[in-house]
Amino acid sequence: MRIIVVENYEEMSAKGAELFVEVMTAKKNCVIGLATGSTPIGLYNNLAKACAEGKVDFSEVTSVNLDEYYPLAPDNDQSYRYFMNKNLFDKVNIKKENTFVPDGTAKDPEAACKEYEQRIDALGGIDIQVLGIGRNGHIGFNEPDANGLFAETHLTALTENTIEANSRFFASADEVPKHALTMGIGSVFKARKIVIMANGADKADAIKKMVEGPISTMCPASLLCLHPDVTLICDKSAYSLVK
Ligand code: GLP
Numbered sequence: 001m002r003i004i005v006v007e008n009y010e011e012m013s014a015k016g017a018e019l020f021v022e023v024m025t026a027k028k029n030c031v032i033g034l035a036t037g038s039t040p041i042g043l044y045n046n047l048a049k050a051c052a053e054g055k056v057d058f059s060e061v062t063s064v065n066l067d068e069y070y071p072l073a074p075d076n077d078q079s080y081r082y083f084m085n086k087n088l089f090d091k092v093n094i095k096k097e098n099t100f101v102p103d104g105t106a107k108d109p110e111a112a113c114k115e116y117e118q119r120i121d122a123l124g125g126i127d128i129q130v131l132g133i134g135r136n137g138h139i140g141f142n143e144p145d146a147n148g149l150f151a152e153t154h155l156t157a158l159t160e161n162t163i164e165a166n167s168r169f170f171a172s173a174d175e176v177p178k179h180a181l182t183m184g185i186g187s188v189f190k191a192r193k194i195v196i197m198a199n200g201a202d203k204a205d206a207i208k209k210m211v212e213g214p215i216s217t218m219c220p221a222s223l224l225c226l227h228p229d230v231t232l233i234c235d236k237s238a239y240s241l242v243k
Contacts, residue, residue, distance in 0.1 A: 002231045005239045009199045013042025015233050019195050020047060021056050023128040029060040033129030036080045039197050040130050041087055048091035058094035064120055065101040066140035067182035072104040078169055079104055102181035113153040113181055120190055129191035133198050136161045137206040137219035141182035144218045151186030185223050194230045198238040207234055208241040
């Protein structure tokens with residue numbers, strides 16, 4: 001794993017954008033893997049700016065997102081589809097029909113997950129995937145689990161820790177959906193290049209466990225140590241507990 005420690009959120013976002021622009025310049029019709037949460041917003045702002053300045057072009061790009069709450073409609077302002085439209089898709093020249101987010105309204109979530117996984121395969125995998133990290137080390141919505149993790153896109157229950165962490169975006173914790181559709185760790189591993197970003201002291205414990213190991217399903221991010229092309233970009237606070 002390549003580790004880049006930066007001063008702050010702005011530097012983290014700029015560095016992440018640089019890696020995306022590199023891939024998108026080399027391959028016009030690339031597949032980009034996207035994440036939600038506060039972490040990648042700065043990266044998306046940088047990409048929108050680069051697009052406005054003609055430095056990057058989304059017209060042939062396809063995107064696949066990591067996860068979506070279940071059940072939650074795409075027009076709900078807390079849905080990840082809504083987040084992506086607002087923070088990136090509406091600001092760049094990507095074709096909406098080329099943007100994929102798991103379907104939070106699917107009647108048959110298992111079939112929807114299977115279809116989503118097949119879509120990733122049909123696209124030929126992901127060229128570059130950005131990830132945030134949960135305070136408990138989760139990736140997407142792959143929550144720590146001593147009994148193991150799922151490789152492919154699946155329906156999952158959220159942990160109390162994650163419901164609490166994400167309740168800041170909802171009126172109350174009771175309103176946070178208790179389930180989500182998420183790519184599995186194996187789906188994430190279909191990305192040829194992975195960029196994981198973290199900032200702030202509340203991520204320090206997760207980053208320590210991810211970097212120092214042991215590789216464990218109790219810290220899903222630690223599994224990334226097994227992937228051949230991962231870059232961790234984090235600020236000093238997030239890196240502060242690593243020895
Ligand atoms: C959510 C998302 C993750 C994200 C995590 C951290 O649970 N499903 O993909 O990485 O939150 O979010 P934040 O970047 O806001 O700290």
